[in-house]
Amino acid sequence: MRLFYVLMGLLALALPWIGLYPVFLMKLLCFAMFACAYNLLLGFGRMLSFGHAAFFGLAAYVASWLVTAHGAGPAGAVLSGMAVAAVLGTIFGGLAIRRHGIYFAMITLALGQLVYFVCLEAPFTGGENGLQGVSRGTLLGMVPLRSDRVMYYLVLAIFAAVFFFIRRVVHSPFGHVLRAIRENEARAISLGYDIDRYKLLAFVLSAALAGLAGSLNSLVLGFATLSDVQQSTSGEVILMTLLGGTGTFFGPVVGAAIVVTLQEYLSDVVGGWVTAIIGVIFVACVLSFRRGIVGEVVALRQRRSQPRAAGPAEPA
Amino acid sequence: MSTVFGIPVPVILGQLTLGLVNGSFYALLSLGLAVIFGLMGVVNFAHGAFYTLGAFAALLGLQYLGINYWLALLLAPLAVGLLGVLVERLLLRHLYGLDALYGLLLTFGLALIVEGSLHQVFGASGQSYPVPDALAGALNLHFMFLPLYRAWVILASVLVCFGTWFVIERTRLGATLRAATENAPLLQAFGVNVPLLVAATYGGGVALAALAGVLASPVVLVNSHMGNELVIVVFAVVVIGGMGSILGSIVSGLVLGLIEGLTKVIYPEASNIVVFVIMALVLILRPAGLFGRE
Numbered sequence: 174m175r176l177f178y179v180l181m182g183l184l185a186l187a188l189p190w191i192g193l194y195p196v197f198l199m200k201l202l203c204f205a206m207f208a209c210a211y212n213l214l215l216g217f218g219r220m221l222s223f224g225h226a227a228f229f230g231l232a233a234y235v236a237s238w239l240v241t242a243h244g245a246g247p248a249g250a251v252l253s254g255m256a257v258a259a260v261l262g263t264i265f266g267g268l269a270i271r272r273h274g275i276y277f278a279m280i281t282l283a284l285g286q287l288v289y290f291v292c293l294e295a296p297f298t299g300g301e302n303g304l305q306g307v308s309r310g311t312l313l314g315m316v317p318l319r320s321d322r323v324m325y326y327l328v329l330a331i332f333a334a335v336f337f338f339i340r341r342v343v344h345s346p347f348g349h350v351l352r353a354i355r356e357n358e359a360r361a362i363s364l365g366y367d368i369d370r371y372k373l374l375a376f377v378l379s380a381a382l383a384g385l386a387g388s389l390n391s392l393v394l395g396f397a398t399l400s401d402v403q404q405s406t407s408g409e410v411i412l413m414t415l416l417g418g419t420g421t422f423f424g425p426v427v428g429a430a431i432v433v434t435l436q437e438y439l440s441d442v443v444g445g446w447v448t449a450i451i452g453v454i455f456v457a458c459v460l461s462f463r464r465g466i467v468g469e470v471v472a473l474r475q476r477r478s479q480p481r482a483a484g485p486a487e488p489a
Numbered sequence: 490m491s492t493v494f495g496i497p498v499p500v501i502l503g504q505l506t507l508g509l510v511n512g513s514f515y516a517l518l519s520l521g522l523a524v525i526f527g528l529m530g531v532v533n534f535a536h537g538a539f540y541t542l543g544a545f546a547a548l549l550g551l552q553y554l555g556i557n558y559w560l561a562l563l564l565a566p567l568a569v570g571l572l573g574v575l576v577e578r579l580l581l582r583h584l585y586g587l588d589a590l591y592g593l594l595l596t597f598g599l600a601l602i603v604e605g606s607l608h609q610v611f612g613a614s615g616q617s618y619p620v621p622d623a624l625a626g627a628l629n630l631h632f633m634f635l636p637l638y639r640a641w642v643i644l645a646s647v648l649v650c651f652g653t654w655f656v657i658e659r660t661r662l663g664a665t666l667r668a669a670t671e672n673a674p675l676l677q678a679f680g681v682n683v684p685l686l687v688a689a690t691y692g693g694g695v696a697l698a699a700l701a702g703v704l705a706s707p708v709v710l711v712n713s714h715m716g717n718e719l720v721i722v723v724f725a726v727v728v729i730g731g732m733g734s735i736l737g738s739i740v741s742g743l744v745l746g747l748i749e750g751l752t753k754v755i756y757p758e759a760s761n762i763v764v765f766v767i768m769a770l771v772l773i774l775r776p777a778g779l780f781g782r783e
Binding site: 221268275280283284291408444447448449452453456459463 | 526532580583584587588589590591593594595597598599600601602603604605606608609717721722724725727728758761762764765766768769772773776777
């Protein structure tokens with residue numbers, strides 16, 4: 174497993190030098206980060222949020238607004254976006270965990286739409302136009318980020334930090350309790366865990382990391398628009414996680430790579446049919462491979478190595 | 490002219506009837522959602538897409554086949570209902586016994602397929618459906634003018650809602666349906682064809698959405714995303730009312746429509762979000778919803 178991560182790391186370092194467009198790679202990494210953050214909630218906490226675009230998009234707006242209107246530096250802008258997403262996550266999470274399962278999904282969907290309407294009408298978001306011309310600035314007054322390659326390595330470093338942070342969280346005692354709640358909520362309660370606190374913390378962590386991804390993405394692209402905060406973005410992050418494999422570490426990365434690539438290149442081929450095609454992938458995923466790509470690979474490998482003894486699946 | 494808080498009374502009454510019209514659609518949609526959820530345990534995210542399909546069926550039927558409004562009111566729900574039966578037999582059937590979240594995700598995918606395709610074929614701009622001749626014009630109630638079509642939408646929706654309530658609560662078919670909700674295997678052992686019943690229920694619930702779509706087509710722009718925006722509000726209505734009670738979903742649909750209409754008069758900027766804010770308040774004060782029993 175360690176060898177796999179080393180190889181992936183080397184590949185990621187080399188990618189901008191073998192002809193891949195750095196802005197595309199950065200967008201991919203930001204969405205991979207978003208999907209990993211989402212997976213913390215869906216995969217390890219089994220909470221299906223339909224409103225995660227609110228955190229991603231609002232953080233993008235906050236970061237862009239701080240840069241364009243107040244001349245903030247990249248570090249301050251990104252951290253502020255993340256902090257706002259964490260506060261919003263505390264409010265939304267506090268409301269949503271009062272109900273379970275499908276109601277949780279409907280509540281987050283409605284709250285996400287609330288944020289969308291606020292962003293549509295609030296004075297600082299630029300309405301239908303969004304905020305444009307967000308300059309990347311100079312990191313901590315030392316490293317200018319105008320070059321795409323420099324920015325790429327910064328995004329890659331942050332992505333790696335988030336990826337291993339989530340691994341650490343899942344393997345921590347907190348992560349174990351979270352998975353215990355996922356498997357059997359009643360039993361976790363009877364063991365004396367205050368499950369609402371665990372669920373809320375998972376929600377806030379996920380929202381904050383989604384906000385980090387969103388504000389970073391707006392710096393990369395140089396704009397924040399309504400589409401960041403739209404319900405379709407919440408749908409996309411669900412699809413990325415589901416397609417790659419919920420509850421696996423690497424699945425959301427694979428899912429994000431596939432979906433972002435599809436959107437980038439498929440739209441040239443099929444034009445406006447992209448939405449319908451994404452819908453078809455959704456249906457196919459739910460009907461035929463609910464474990465996702467990485468989840469199926471892990472299951473296959475486990476079946477090969479232990480033909481009879483079926484142990485509990487360890488996240489890959 | 491008489492005013493309340495500086496707003497002319499006819500304006501308030503006009504917005505209130507519009508609110509009731511919207512409330513009728515909320516009620517019809519949340520009723521269908523509640524019936525489907527009650528029997529199948531599936532939250533039908535595609536409900537808005539079926540509403541959109543109903544409106545498109547009416548519009549295209551008029552343009553290409555010359556089917557008039559009254560016939561469309563019958564045929565469009567029938568066609569969409571049959572499509573719903575197909576969806577249940579071909580797709581949803583495979584998810585029974587799994588976590589309810591998968592049903593939500595599958596129908597979300599279906600909604601994307603329907604909306605994406607309609608958007609691609611018919612474009613983003615909407616068209617409107619002509620108001621049928623018999624319902625054109627307005628009633629002069631002396632204190633306000635009531636457009637006949639709005640009155641018709643409210644009346645028709647209330648009748649259909651209570652008709653559905655009557656069928657489910659007071660007839661033999663409804664008793665069978667409720668029995669299937671309680672204990673499907675036992676009912677099947679008594680010789681009732683439960684899979685058929687489930688498919689018919691999904692078709693029926695979806696047909697209600699399509700009927701709402703046909704009713705809405707002369708008062709809104711018919712376009713690919715008309716259902717998506719509506720269904721999110723309907724989900725909030727369902728969270729507020731709870732899906733446990735049929736009367737509950739009808740009443741909360743109508744009342745929230747009224748409140749939304751009133752907000753348009755008093756503080757128009759908040760009219761898009763008032764239902765969501767009420768949802769948040771209800772979650773704080775009564776987490777299970779007003780009529781819920783979670």
